[in-house]
Amino acid sequence: MTTPNPVKQPVNADSTVIFHVDIKLSDGSAAESTRVHNKPARIRIGDGSVSPAFEAQLLGKHAGDTLTFTLAPEDAYGQPNPDNIYYLDRSKFSSDSPAEVGMIIGFTMPDGSELPGLIREVAGQSVTVDFNHPLAGQTLTFQLEVLEVQ
Incomplete structure (x- = not known):
């Protein structure tokens, strides 16, 4: 069969x-x-x-x-959304997670979830973080x- x-x-x-x-x-x-x-x-x-x-x-x-x-x-x-680019103060970054161009850092959101952000630029005390999908x-x-x- x-x-x-x-x-x-x-x-x-x-x-x-x-x-x-x-x-x-x-x-x-x-x-x-x-x-x-x-x-x-x-x-x-x-x-x-x-x-x-x-x-x-x-x-x-x-x-x-x-x-x-x-x-x-x-x-x-x-398409990349300009509203997903943020400028943060360098003091928000620790020695464990320094703000270096090209690094992807997880940021904890208010609801406890984590959102990855790409460091695009570091100029003086200003850090440009891009939260658009890579x-x-x-x-x-x-x-x-x-x-x-x-």
Whole structure:
């Protein structure tokens, strides 16, 4: 007796999708990958965690499918928002976490969560901290491997 092959469920508007993703910048260099620590991404279609353009690429795909697509900044991590750039007094930084250009420092928010900020500039007593996503403003190529559709 043969066991029938289960029908692979396609990604639809109610799906949870588990996938590996490799993100590349427009120059081809690697930006992020879930494969580094073997921790696949998980999203629920329609939950707002990714853009509608990203979700549209997944619709109709099945476990085992691979796909590559490129998104403009507006459809990926958005454009940098000038309102997410803050100027802090250098005294707010400790010797454990000095304000040095290029460092990413976690700042504790009023609700207790932590938000990473990139030190863009240190001038005298003023420190410029950018809270935009590091990939904001970038055209990105995504390579996905769909692992599971629920």
